[in-house]
Amino acid sequence: MSARETVLGAVRAALGRPRPDPAAVAAEARALLADPDAIRPSLPLPDPAAAFAARVVSPKVGATLDRIGDLQELPGAVRRYLAGHELPHALTLQPDPALWRLDWTGFELREAARPDEAAALGRARWGIAETGSLVFHSGPETAVLNHFLALHHLVALRVADILPHLEDYAAVAGPAPRNLNLITGASGTTDIEGSYVRGAHGPAFLHVVLVGAPLP
Amino acid sequence: MAAVFQQGVARALSDPTLKLAIDRTTVTAERKRAAALADYPQFAAARERGTAIKDHVVANLDHYLDEFERNATASGAVVHWAADADEACRIVLGICRGAGARRVTRAKSMLGEEIGLPHALEEAGIERVETDLAEHIVQLAGETPSHIVWPALHKTREQVSALFKAAHRVPHEADTVEAMVESARRELRDRFLSAEVGISGANFLIADSGAVCTVTNEGNAELTTTPPRVHVVTAGIEKLVPSLAHAFAMLRLLVRSATGADLTQYTTFHCGPKRPGDRDGPEEFHIVLVDNGRSRMLRDAGLREMLRCIRCGACMNHCVVYRQIGGHAYGGTYPGPMGAVLTPALEGVDKARDLPHACTLNGRCQEVCPVGIPLPTLLRGWRDRSWKEGLVPRGVRSGLGLWRFAAERPWLYRLGTAAAVRAMRLFRRGGWIGRMPFAGAWTRYRDLPAPAGRTFMEQLRDRERGR
Structure with missing residues (x-):
């Protein structure tokens, strides 16, 4: 008997009932998602974008925030950030055409992060106001390692792509990407005596640039 | 096993730094969890829902499945x-050999510890790099x-600093936690990028997508699962949830209960x-789906009900016993209240009989469990079984037999307790008893509160007489 049959057989024997009706199981699972407001925190501000902006700079996420009206202004915002941290104008740019077609004159750009990369810029597909999370789907335009190797992680996000809650993302996510990365802050650890230190393995700094109409 | 547990406890209690180290982390964890729940009035409802989902x-x-x-x-x-x-380790080693792996990176997985994977990799001569x-x-x-x-x-x-200085290629100089973390970052960076296989566990398995x-x-x-050519997941079969939305409902409970954050910094679905x-x-x-005793449970x-456990660790952070003796004394992979339930199930109650007894039944673990596992009830279940299977030592059995004999004869019980409280008061020093015959096992590490001058029944009788 294969291990699969052994394990599944033992599970079925333990449950001691005929195989369940898939439709009934699915209906029961759906019912467990009813009334999501009863089980999730309410947003502190009614507007999801305002709630997101407040959340990412709060100690819970600990990111820094900049705002621009249009994606064209992104290189300027990045320049400001790098200058503020006395970093050279060099960065890994997510292989996203929307980013590569911007005017990066004066920057040294790379598609893939080096092991000791100082800064990487990406574009999040969505933001989640409830947690202050940035959502990435891996693929031809998004390398996973770019989110993790650099010391400074810079992320552009359109205001229009901010969703209120985690369930709202689940509803629009579509088929699962190979990697779905929810990034909610810089890398941190409390493994030595419970004291919080940033930059454990991943980025020590997270900087979010919100793109779009000014927040209400 | 009894002797092993007692030795572990004795070692823990005589360790000069252990209690300090345990407190530094668990006190912070307890405070942060309380603060997170204060900001989440929906917690009680969310916990009920999470329990129902599991x-x-x-x-x-x-x-x-x-x-x-x-x-x-x-x-x-x-x-x-x-x-x-054993079967799980054989499968993982087979995959590693097939990949020609000399070096594997591993992200923390308690299931991996449970199946003895670190040891199995070492036996097989494969370099194991722990990345957490x-x-x-x-x-x-x-x-x-x-x-x-x-x-x-x-x-x-101080101990971590000494370890890093001895082992790291370019160790830290300043003795700050920040410098130590930086040292580990430097040390592990090229290991991450040069492994042939990356091994992780799973917090949840998503049924409707097959994601981990x-x-x-x-x-x-x-960093463990992306660069290597092969990624291996080892996961217990109870880790399933129906969909991404169900996983989100569980994550809200898991992270707040574990660290007091609302969500982990990196939450990834592979x-x-x-x-x-x-x-x-x-x-x-x-993906290696591991039973290892779960179908038996x-x-x-x-x-x-123990299969609901999402491994947050809140029960141990709030456990008065864990906070005295730490995790190693428990002897198994899983310490604290959840470990005291799981270890007898995984290793046999004859080998782990002491664990369910090392509990005050104060109920804190059940109170903080994000999926409402009645841990004290499950622990009592193990005590009951170890009694029925005749695993309880003779001294305890005859002591309990004596107690039962008296308890079934109220006049004798009242006489005995009235004599005992008066005798115990002879040993008190300012409300506490520091030493007393037959109580050495207790008073060796802590004082016993001195009893009131008269028994409860005596006081009740007086009250009813209107005195």
Whole structure:
């Protein structure tokens, strides 16, 4: 008997009932998602974008925030950030055409992060106001390692792509990407005596640039 | 085993730094969890829902295993099944050998510890690089984890500093925690990028997509699972949830209960191997579904509820016993209240009989459990079984027999207790008893409160007489 049959057989024997009706199981699972407001925190501000902006700079996420009206202004915002941290104008740019077609004159750009990369810029597909999370789907335009190797992680996000809650993302996510990365802050650890230190393995700094109409 | 546990406890209690180290982390964890729940008035309802989600999965486990396997396979993953720990290790080693692995990186997984994977890799001559900072510390010290969320919680910063200075190629100079973390970052960076196989666990298995969820705050899971050519997941079969939305409901409970944050910094869902056009990711993606005693727990009405456990560690952070003796004294992979329930199930109650007895039944663990596991009830169940199976030592059995003899004869019981409280008062010093015949096992480490001058029944009688 294969291990699969052994394990599944033992599970079925333990449950001691005929195989369940898939439709009934699915209906029961759906019912467990009813009334999501009863089980999730309410947003502190009614507007999801305002709630997101407040959340990412709060100690819970600990990111820094900049705002621009249009994606064209992104290189300027990045320049400001790098200058503020006395970093050279060099960065890994997510292989996203929307980013590569911007005017990066004066920057040294790379598609893939080096092991000791100082800064990487990406574009999040969505933001989640409830947690202050940035959502990435891996693929031809998004390398996973770019989110993790650099010391400074810079992320552009359109205001229009901010969703209120985690369930709202689940509803629009579509088929699962190979990697779905929810990034909610810089890398941190409390493994030595419970004291919080940033930059454990991943980025020590997270900087979010919100793109779009000014927040209400 | 009894002797082993007692020795472990004695070692823990006489360790000059252990209690300090345990307190430094658990006190912070307790405070942060309380603050997170104060900001989350929906917690009680969320906990009920989370409990119902896990119960639903457990009641339909065969259905969800089937569905998960089908979807994971469709995503390009290879799904393996292991009935026990040895089989699981054999499968993982087979994959490593097939990949020609000399070096593997590993992101913390308690299931991996449970099946003895670290040891199996070493036996096979494969270099194992633990990437979770705490696991890295534990590996350098040649120890095992003492907590399921903070495996190196038993180490003081001074001890960590000494380990890093001895082992790291470019160790820290300043003795700050920041400098030590920086040293580990430097040390592990090229290891991450040069491993042939990356091994992780799973916090959740998503049935309707075949994805595997890992949560970390360090980002070490993604650095472990992305660069190597092969990614292997080892997961217990109880880790299933129906969908992404169900996983989110569980994550809200898990993270707040574990660290007091609302969500981990890095929450990743891995679904299959690298796809056409992908910039990075593993070419092979293996998932090993491990039973190792879980189907046995499913069959057992007294243990089935334990399959709800999401491994947050809140029960141990709030346990008065764990906070005195730490994790190693428990002897198994899982310490604290959840470990005291799981270890007898995994290793046999004859080997782990002491664990369910090392509990005050104060109920804190059940109170803080995010999926409402009645841990004290399950622990009492183990006590009951060890009694019925005749595993209780003769001294305890005859003591209890004596107590029962008296308890069934109220006049004798009242006489005995009236004599005992008066005798005990002879040994008191300012409200406490520091030493007394037959109480050495207790008073060796702490004082016993001196009893009131008269028994409860005597006081009640007086009250009823209107005195």
